[in-house]
Amino acid sequence: MEAYSSTLMTAVALMLVIEGLLPFLLPTVWRDAFRRLTEMSDGQIRFVGLSSMLAGLLLLFLTK
Secondary structure, three states, rough: OOHHHHHHHHHHHHHHHHHHHHHHOOOOHHHHHHHHHHHHOHHHHHHHHHHHHHHHHHHHHHHO
């Protein structure tokens, strides 16, 4: 169980680092992208979320 916990914490840490890159390096681009995201409909946001999850699952599949 400890190995699983360590792997999960590593994955969360990497996700936070990757998600923090754009606002740190290009805050204006990030702000504009976030503004456009808030103007999307619920269906569009769900599609973006689904696409992101499927891409993540594909990456997991390809790396295992």
